[in-house]
Amino acid sequence: MSFTFSNYIASAGPGILITENRKNCAIVLGVHVPGGFTFAVATVDYRGFYQLDPKVKAIQRAIYYFQAQIKQVPSIIIRSGFVADIYVATLQRLQPPPVQVPSPERTMSTAMNSTFGLPSIRIDNSQNRQGSGVITNDSVDGRLNTKFKY
Numbered sequence: 218m219s220f221t222f223s224n225y226i227a228s229a230g231p232g233i234l235i236t237e238n239r240k241n242c243a244i245v246l247g248v249h250v251p252g253g254f255t256f257a258v259a260t261v262d263y264r265g266f267y268q269l270d271p272k273v274k275a276i277q278r279a280i281y282y283f284q285a286q287i288k289q290v291p292s293i294i295i296r297s298g299f300v301a302d303i304y305v306a307t308l309q310r311l312q313p314p315p316v317q318v319p320s321p322e323r324t325m326s327t328a329m330n331s332t333f334g335l336p337s338i339r340i341d342n343s344q345n346r347q348g349s350g351v352i353t354n355d356s357v358d359g360r361l362n363t364k365f366k367y
Contacts, residue, residue: 220244220357225265229273229340230349239339244357262358263306265338269298270348274341277306277352298350 222242229238258281267275277294294306340350 218246218359222354222356225338225354226351227275227338227340228349228351229342230270231347233349238341239337240354241337258359260359261308262356263294263308263354264304264356264358265353266301266303266355267296267350267352268301269296269340269350270342270345271299272342272345273298273348273350274344275350275352276339276341277354278337278339296352298348 225240225242227238227240229235261279261281263277269275275296278291279293280291292308296304338352338354340352342348342350
């Protein structure tokens with residue numbers, strides 16, 4: 218599954234409103250799983266661009282969890298300036314643990330969420346108030362693994 222974004226940009230710096238320094242979204246998927254199968258998030262790839270002045274940070278954060286499970290698993294990626302580059306960040310073997318679906322089959326929800334949403338992106342220029350930065354999230358690609366247990 219792939220999600221693409223056309224205007225998912227966080228930026229900070231002189232003349233930029235403080236409300237522009239973070240963006241978020243939440244993705245909730247209904248997954249139809251036959252009874253006896255187990256499913257889990259296998260990988261998630263994030264793609265985008267960032268440009269940072271010295272002492273400016275770009276922060277990408279997400280939390281993954283499945284419906285009715287207490288355990289939530291965070292991921293966080295921090296990049297620091299002075300730099301401009303495209304990025305591909307791959308998260309593999311994500312937890313929470315796989316979900317065993319009892320018989321009969323049913324639809325489960327998996328949520329990818331975070332403190333601000335999934336993925337949340339933020340620019341922090343608190344160490345350099347005159348510095349600027351920008352981070353985009355252009356796409357999110359994910360893969361679920363399923364396994365039949367008998």
